[in-house]
Amino acid sequence: MKPAQPSTSHNPDVIVVGGGIGGLSTAFALSRVGLRVRVLERAKEFGEVGAGIQIAPNCTRILDEYGLLDEAKSLGVLPENMVMRDALDARELTRLDLRDLERHYGFPYMVIHRSDLHGIFLRACRAAGVELLTDRTVVAYEHGDGGARILLQDGGAEEAPLVIAADGLHSVARRQLVGDDVVSSDYVAYRAAVPIDQVRDNGIAEKDVTVYVGPRCHFVQYALRGGDMFNQVAVFESPKALAGKEDWGTPDELDAAFAATCDTVRKGIPLMWRDRWWQMLDRDPIETWVHGRIALLGDAAHPPLQYMAQGAIMAIEDGWVLARHAARHTTDDGVDWDAALAAYEAVRVEHCRRVQTTARAWGELWHLDGEQRLRRNTVMRELDPYGYAFTDWVYGPTALSPDEEPAMFTPIPLASARIGEPDAAAALVPGGQ
Numbered sequence: 118m119k120p121a122q123p124s125t126s127h128n129p130d131v132i133v134v135g136g137g138i139g140g141l142s143t144a145f146a147l148s149r150v151g152l153r154v155r156v157l158e159r160a161k162e163f164g165e166v167g168a169g170i171q172i173a174p175n176c177t178r179i180l181d182e183y184g185l186l187d188e189a190k191s192l193g194v195l196p197e198n199m200v201m202r203d204a205l206d207a208r209e210l211t212r213l214d215l216r217d218l219e220r221h222y223g224f225p226y227m228v229i230h231r232s233d234l235h236g237i238f239l240r241a242c243r244a245a246g247v248e249l250l251t252d253r254t255v256v257a258y259e260h261g262d263g264g265a266r267i268l269l270q271d272g273g274a275e276e277a278p279l280v281i282a283a284d285g286l287h288s289v290a291r292r293q294l295v296g297d298d299v300v301s302s303d304y305v306a307y308r309a310a311v312p313i314d315q316v317r318d319n320g321i322a323e324k325d326v327t328v329y330v331g332p333r334c335h336f337v338q339y340a341l342r343g344g345d346m347f348n349q350v351a352v353f354e355s356p357k358a359l360a361g362k363e364d365w366g367t368p369d370e371l372d373a374a375f376a377a378t379c380d381t382v383r384k385g386i387p388l389m390w391r392d393r394w395w396q397m398l399d400r401d402p403i404e405t406w407v408h409g410r411i412a413l414l415g416d417a418a419h420p421p422l423q424y425m426a427q428g429a430i431m432a433i434e435d436g437w438v439l440a441r442h443a444a445r446h447t448t449d450d451g452v453d454w455d456a457a458l459a460a461y462e463a464v465r466v467e468h469c470r471r472v473q474t475t476a477r478a479w480g481e482l483w484h485l486d487g488e489q490r491l492r493r494n495t496v497m498r499e500l501d502p503y504g505y506a507f508t509d510w511v512y513g514p515t516a517l518s519p520d521e522e523p524a525m526f527t528p529i530p531l532a533s534a535r536i537g538e539p540d541a542a543a544a545l546v547p548g549g550q
C-alpha cells in the first residue's frame with residue numbers, strides 16, 4: 118500500500134474532485150470570488166484527450182467574462198459555417214452562418230483542441246492560486262458538521278465546507294449518493310485529429326464545421342489549431358452492442374458502419390484512431406445534485422449524449438453559476454453554502470435536463486433511415502439559416518435563476534413533411550453519390 122500523501126497546510130473553502138474541464142473551470146470560477154480551492158485529480162498529470170471540442174456562444178460568453186476568450190481565440194478556430202449534409206448523398210440539408218450567429222449572440226462559436234481548452238483553465242487556476250493536486254483518487258464521501266469529507270485511496274482524508282464532485286461520467290460520488298446506472302445508447306465514437314495536409318484531397322470544407330448525418334451513423338469534421346490540424350469524429354450504432362456482446366464498438370465495426378456513405382466521409386474513416394474509442398453512454402436526468410455539502414457538477418451530474426456539443430459547456434456553466442451564487446450569498450461570516458447550493462440546483466437541474474433529453478432526440482433525428490430520413494431532410498432544408506428559434510434556448514446567456522431560463526423551441530413534426538422529388542430519386546440509389 119502507498120504511504121498517505123502529506124496533508125497540505127491551509128484548509129480550503131472548497132474541495133473539487135476531478136481536474137477535467139468541469140473541475141478546473143469551477144475551481145477557477147470559485148477562486149475569482151475569493152475562495153480557497155483545492156483540486157484533487159486521480160491521474161498522475163492534469164490532461165485531456167487530444168481531440169477537438171466545439172464551444173458555442175453560451176461558453177465563449179463566460180470565457181470572455183473570465184478574461185480567457187482572447188487566449189482561446191488564439192489557440193482555436195472560428196469556423197464560418199455549421200453545415201449539415203446527408204451522409205449518403207452528401208447533399209446539404211441546412212446551415213448556420215456562424216458570423217451572423219456571432220452578431221446575434223454577441224460571442225463566437227469556436228472549435229478548439231481539448232488539451233488547449235483544458236490548458237487555458239489549468240494556467241488560469243495556477244495564476245489564481247488554486248491548489249492543484251494530482252495522484253489523489255477519491256474513493257468515498259462523508260457528510261460532516263458544516264461540511265463534507267472525502268476519503269482517498271491512499272488512506273488519507275480531507276474536508277471542507279463544500280466538496281464538489283466533478284469526477285465525470287463514472288463518478289464515485291454519483292454511485293454513492295444516487296446509485297443509478299449509466300445508460301448505453303449502443304453507439305460508439307471514434308476520434309482523430311490529424312495534420313490538415315492529410316485530408317486536403319478528401320473534399321473537406323476547411324472553414325466549416327460539417328456534420329454528415331446518416332442511417333445509424335454520423336461524421337463530424339472541422340479544422341483545429343489555427344487551421345493546421347483537422348478533427349474528425351465518426352459515430353455509429355454497434356451491431357455487437359445490439360447483440361448484447363460485452364466488447365462492442367470495436368474497430369472491425371467501424372468500416373462496415375460507413376461503407377455506404379459518400380466519398381468525403383469514406384475517405385475520412387481510415388484516418389480515425391483505432392486504438393481508443395468512446396462508447397456513448399449517458400444517464401437519465403436526476404433532480405437532486407446537492408447532498409448536504411456535496412454537490413455534483415459536470416458529467417457527474419448530467420452526462421449527455423454528445424449530439425448537442427454541450428457537455429463540457431454545461432460543466433463550465435455550472436461552475437460560473439455556482440460562483441455567482443456563492444458571491445451573492447457571502448457575508449462577513451463567509452458563504453452561506455446552503456443558500457448558494459439551493460440556487461445552483463434550482464436553475465441548473467432543469468437546464469441540463471433539457472439539454473440531455475434534447476441530445477437524445479437530436480441523435481435519433483440524425484440517425485434516421487428510409488422514409489423518415491427523407492422527411493427529416495425536407496424539414497432540414499426548409500430551415501432558415503438566419504433563424505435562431507432552435508438555438509436561443511441554449512446559446513443565449515446562461516440563466517442564474519429559473520425565471521431567466523428561456524423557453525424551449527417548438528419541434529417540427531416529421532409527419533408533416535412531404536418527401537421531395539429529388540429525395541425520392543436519390544433514395545433509389547443506395548449509397549448516393
Ligand SMILES: Cc1cc2nc3c(=O)[nH]c(=O)nc-3n(C[C@H](O)[C@H](O)[C@H](O)COP(=O)(O)OP(=O)(O)OC[C@H]3O[C@@H](n4cnc5c(N)ncnc54)[C@H](O)[C@@H]3O)c2cc1C
Pocket residue numbers: 134135136137138139140157158159160169170171172253254255256283284285286288289306350395414415416417421423426427428429430431432
Ligand atoms: C465524442 C465526444 C465529443 C464531445 N464533444 C463535445 C463538444 O463538442 N462540446 C462539449 O461541450 N462537450 C463535448 N463532449 C462532452 C464533454 O467531453 C464532457 O461533457 C466533458 O468533458 C465533461 O467534463 P467533466 O470535467 O465533467 O468530466 P471529465 O472530463 O470526465 O473529468 C473528470 C475528471 O475527474 C477525474 N476523476 C475521476 N474519478 C476520480 C476520482 N475518484 N478521484 C479523483 N479524480 C477523479 C478524471 O481523471 C477526470 O480528470 C464530447 C464528448 C464526447 C465523448
